[in-house]
Amino acid sequence: xxxxxxxxxxxxxxxxxxxxxxxxxxxxxxxxxxxxxxxxxxxxxxxxxxxxxxxxxxxxxxxxxxxxxxxxxxxxxxxxxxxxxxxxxxxxxxxxxxxxx
Amino acid sequence: xxxxxxxxxxxxxxxxxxxxxxxxxxxxxxxxxxxxxxxxxxxxxxxxxxxxxxxxxxxxxxxxxxxxxxxxxxxxxxxxxxxxxxxxxxxxxxxxxxxxxxxxxxxxxxxxxxxxxxxxxxxxxxxxxxxxxxxxxxxxxxxxxxxxxxxxxxxxxxxxxxxxxxxxxxxxxxxxxxxxxxxxxxxxxxxxxxxxxxxxxxxxxxxxxxxxxxxxxxxxxxxxxxxxxxxxxxxxxxxxxxxxxxxxxxx
Numbered sequence: 001x002x003x004x005x006x007x008x009x010x011x012x013x014x015x016x017x018x019x020x021x022x023x024x025x026x027x028x029x030x031x032x033x034x035x036x037x038x039x040x041x042x043x044x045x046x047x048x049x050x051x052x053x054x055x056x057x058x059x060x061x062x063x064x065x066x067x068x069x070x071x072x073x074x075x076x077x078x079x080x081x082x083x084x085x086x087x088x089x090x091x092x093x094x095x096x097x098x099x100x101x
Numbered sequence: 102x103x104x105x106x107x108x109x110x111x112x113x114x115x116x117x118x119x120x121x122x123x124x125x126x127x128x129x130x131x132x133x134x135x136x137x138x139x140x141x142x143x144x145x146x147x148x149x150x151x152x153x154x155x156x157x158x159x160x161x162x163x164x165x166x167x168x169x170x171x172x173x174x175x176x177x178x179x180x181x182x183x184x185x186x187x188x189x190x191x192x193x194x195x196x197x198x199x200x201x202x203x204x205x206x207x208x209x210x211x212x213x214x215x216x217x218x219x220x221x222x223x224x225x226x227x228x229x230x231x232x233x234x235x236x237x238x239x240x241x242x243x244x245x246x247x248x249x250x251x252x253x254x255x256x257x258x259x260x261x262x263x264x265x266x267x268x269x270x271x272x273x274x275x276x277x278x279x280x281x282x283x284x285x286x287x288x289x290x291x292x293x294x295x296x297x298x299x300x301x302x303x304x305x306x307x308x309x310x311x312x313x314x315x316x317x318x319x320x321x322x323x324x325x326x327x328x329x330x331x332x333x334x335x336x337x338x339x340x341x342x343x344x345x346x347x348x349x350x351x352x
Binding site: 031032033035036039084085087089090 | 163164167171199200205206207209210211212213214254255256288
């Protein structure tokens with residue numbers, strides 16, 4: 001292994017360390033009927049598992065950001081959720097942001 | 102308008118699949134001018150009427166219509182609509198209009214969870230829009246639907262506004278025109294099949310009038326929606342020879 005390839009590997013590790021990941025949950029607002037959740041709920045009954053009161057379906061989305069700025073990632077995630085990932089007429093969203101490496 | 106012909110602009114998104122149907126109706130059946138507007142374009146090519154056709158734009162990823170809303174051409178469509186331009190969104194086009202905020206509400210998954218493809222009956226609730234002038238109030242139409250997410254929902258306050266302002270243009274009904282739960286194919290609130298915006302120049306509807314226009318396809322009740330648009334645009338134009346100062350009315 002020559003010196004050049006070692007330094008390239010080193011840079012790669014540094015960049016890889018500097019990432020932030022948002023984990024986003026999109027859920028239907030309580031006022032919205034969820035026929036999918038209802039169908040799954042019925043299936044659970046057929047499965048024989050008792051005690052299930054209700055099932056609500058949603059979406060889980062991961063967004064990974066370059067760089068290590070958690071606050072910036074949080075602000076960006078907020079904007080992405082509000083303008084694209086969730087439709088405020090029918091959905092709510094929540095998320096957490098953490099450094100990953 | 103050019104050479105006395107009304108120009109219909111049919112927007113094409115990746116995944117649109119009723120664009121040619123709409124184009125054919127405007128061009129061949131109505132004998133008017135029609136152009137395709139690729140979603141990446143920033144020009145509406147002087148269209149008098151913009152049609153957002155049915156289909157599965159962007160594969161219905163995220164939510165139906167959610168990605169198409171960000172296509173460059175939608176900026177032009179939004180400005181066109183704000184300026185009073187006539188816009189009709191059919192099926193996926195309706196979904197795009199609500200996602201873009203040009204119409205209120207949202208189209209949820211059908212309550213049956215099934216993709217429904219069949220002919221339904223529609224009652225004309227408002228025959229005084231640019232889209233329905235050729236229909237009689239209360240007339241019952243036969244028009245096909247084909248969608249998995251056509252379950253119209255909106256909050257109570259907005260629903261009251263829609264009702265009071267006569268903005269519900271079509272409702273699902275039975276063959277006799279009765280609006281019943283049995284005649285509702287997807288669970289839509291108040292059997293809503295189509296609505297207009299407050300200014301009345303933007304219509305969204307789940308049924309497909311372009312698939313019920315050519316006699317070859319068996320039903321022609323949808324044809325008069327396009328005739329209505331045509332007549333509306335024509336009526337805005339003052340014919341030549343009406344005296345000095347006569348000119349084309351701007352939108």
